Structures are given as C-alpha cells and as structure tokens.
Amino acid sequence: MDPDERNRMCLSGPSTFGLSRRSALAGALGIIGGTTLAACSSADEQSFPGSSTAAPVPGDVDKGRPHVILLGTAGGPAWYPRQNATGIATAVVIGDAVYVVDTGDRAPEQFFKANPTGEAPDEQFSTLRGIFITHLHSDHTIDYFKMINYGWWTGLQHITQPVKVIGPGRRASLTTAYPGSQPPPPANPANPMPGITDMTNSLLAAYATDINDRVRDNRFTDLRSLIDVDDITIPGFDPAIETLEIMPAMDPFPVYEDDRVRVTATLVNHFPVFPAFAYRFDTDDGSVVISGDTGKSANLARMAADTDLLLHEVIDTSWIDEQYADNEALRHHLMTAHMPSTELGRFADELGARQLALHHLVPAEPPVERWLKSRENFSGTFHIGTDLAAINLRG
Ligand SMILES: [Zn+2]
Ligand SMILES: [Zn+2]
Incomplete structure (x- = not known):
C-alpha cells in the first residue's frame, strides 16, 4: 500500500477525519473550521476550543470489537x-469487560460518561475487571480510590470476582536529591516510597469511617473484598532491595491473564x-501498548514491536523551550523522562506500530497543530487523542 495512503490521520474526538499524508496539515487546520470526516469517534461532545462540535460519526468505531476509550x-x-482536558486514564474494552490503565483526575467521572459497555447507570462499574497503574505519580493515581469507592455505589458491590489492581511495588531508596540542594526530611519516613499495595492500605485506613459506616449500616459488601491488589514482581530484580539508575534491558513479562486478554x-x-x-x-482481535510516562525507551520498543495500536505520552518540545529557556536542568529532565514530540513519529514507525495515538499531552492546551510534529516520519494511522475518543485496536 502506498505509504501516503496508509498515513491517515485523525483527531480522536468528536471532530474526526481521515486524511492522506499530503492533505493532513490542511485537514488539521480544516478541522478548526469544522471539517468532519470519519476515522475514529468520541462518546462525548468535548472538543478543542474553536473546533467544530459536530457529532461523532456512528459506526466508525466498532464497539463490538476490542477498543480503547481515552478517558483522559x-x-x-x-x-x-x-482545554478542560481530564487527567490521564484509558479504558481497554473487550466485549463486556473493561480494564483501566491509570486513574488520573476525574477518571471515574469519565468512565461514567463513556459507559463503556452500555450498562444501566447504577451498574456501570460492574464490568470493571482490572486497574493497571503505570507509576505512582499523582497525575496517574489521584482518582484511584475514587474509582473504587464511587464504583462501590455504581455496580462494584455486585461483582463476583474482585477487581484486580496491579502496579509498582515499594521502592528501596529515596529519590536522589538534586545536586547541591538540601531537601527537607522525607514525607512518611517509615515508608517514604510506598507501592500500590501500601497506597491502597493507607487509603482504606484513611476512609475507614466511610467504609465501616457503609458496611455496618447500609449492609454493603466489604469494600476490601472488591479489590485484589498486587505489586508487580520484576523478573530478576527487587526494587525493595535495589534501585537502579540505569534501565536494565528486558523482555516484557506477564502480569495478568484472563479469558479475554493477556x-x-x-x-x-x-x-x-x-x-x-x-x-x-x-486480545484475539488486536493489541495495544500503553506507554505510561517515559522518554524514548528501548524496552517499550521491544514490547510494542508490530503492535496494532500504540498509545504514547508526548511533550511539546517548543513548549519546553518557551517555558524553561533559563533552566537547562529541567529542560534536560523533561526531554529525557518524557517523549519529545519531534521524536515520537520516527520511534513509533521504527518499532512497527500500525496506529499511533498521542495521549498524556503536555501541555494539554491549544493549538492542536503543535502535535503534528509527532506525525512526521510515521507511516501508519495517526491519532491525536482527545477525551472520550474511541479507537479500535485493529483499525
Ligand atoms: Zn510521571
Ligand atoms: Zn504523568
């Protein structure tokens, strides 16, 4: 197939379109003026300011096949x-089962709005099978407990299998202080780098009044029995003993499997x-890789080889230059701990992803054209993620 034809583009949102490479830029500008062609869809009317509010085109995403919904x-x-963009969170929907990766700001509300499996309003969270946390920064976890606690009132109390929660374990050592700085004593010195199990136990303790009230007075199922939390065990390495400063090369390793997904x-x-x-x-009908926060990662490239869909974080290099022109250390950090927008297209192309979708946008601010840099050198289908957009794993 002609690479120009393959390189379609869509702004994953209510105003969406499919374009050839030659017409992509004009089309992206056209969308601001209201162009709407079908390539992907949104469950909501949110859009970039100034863009068309045209309704999603029905049928361009097959909800009966595995797909993602970009919750935030x-x-x-x-x-x-x-932009009023919501925090990072993604639903992977496979039939009537939903798996959420990261639980940023308003993730539960976005889940409720999206209603991934079309449940009755008071039963929507009954289809939640798993929560996967990429790392423990607050923008990925701030509404983790809300998803469980509000989900308790919205279907979780009727599940027969607890929701699997998977994420990083406790870390051995504190973050290294910035050279020359004098940091204050650490927060929570007895366990200053807690993992997902520690976090969950602390949150359950913090909300004990609520939990005990509901269980004893309202006769709710014990919230603790509705989740099954695991710290990730990394093959050949224990972060509770050793903290690495250089990323070890590794093959991807299994963390979860059921009848729908590995x-x-x-x-x-x-x-x-x-x-x-x-x-x-x-899945039986396609694959998706979700990057978490990362700079250019050889491990991720290995894991994402030939994937049907790569959801990758991105940071606008021009924005970094504008914001931090006088802070080289921070510029360096942002360019290495996150994926520069100018490098993502080639990275995704070389690993062979068939679709690339941008999310975890920094900054999540107009103009949308800033993200076209990430399309350069990518020959597959390109999406700029917007809240509540849906994309089939196999496009
Ligand atoms: Zn982070
Ligand atoms: Zn982040």
Missing part, C-alpha cells in the same frame, strides 16, 4: 482551563521515578 488525555498534575509489562525510562511501567494488552 492531559499529562501532569495540572489543570488546563482552556497483559504484559516492561520497565520504561521515567527517571528518577523507578519503577515505571508500560503495559501491553493482547
């Missing part, structure tokens, strides 16, 4: 008032955060 696409613990994980480059993971979901 904003990166970082920040609100973007001009999930593998790998370590990615988000230093000084360690461990930080990417996840791959393999």
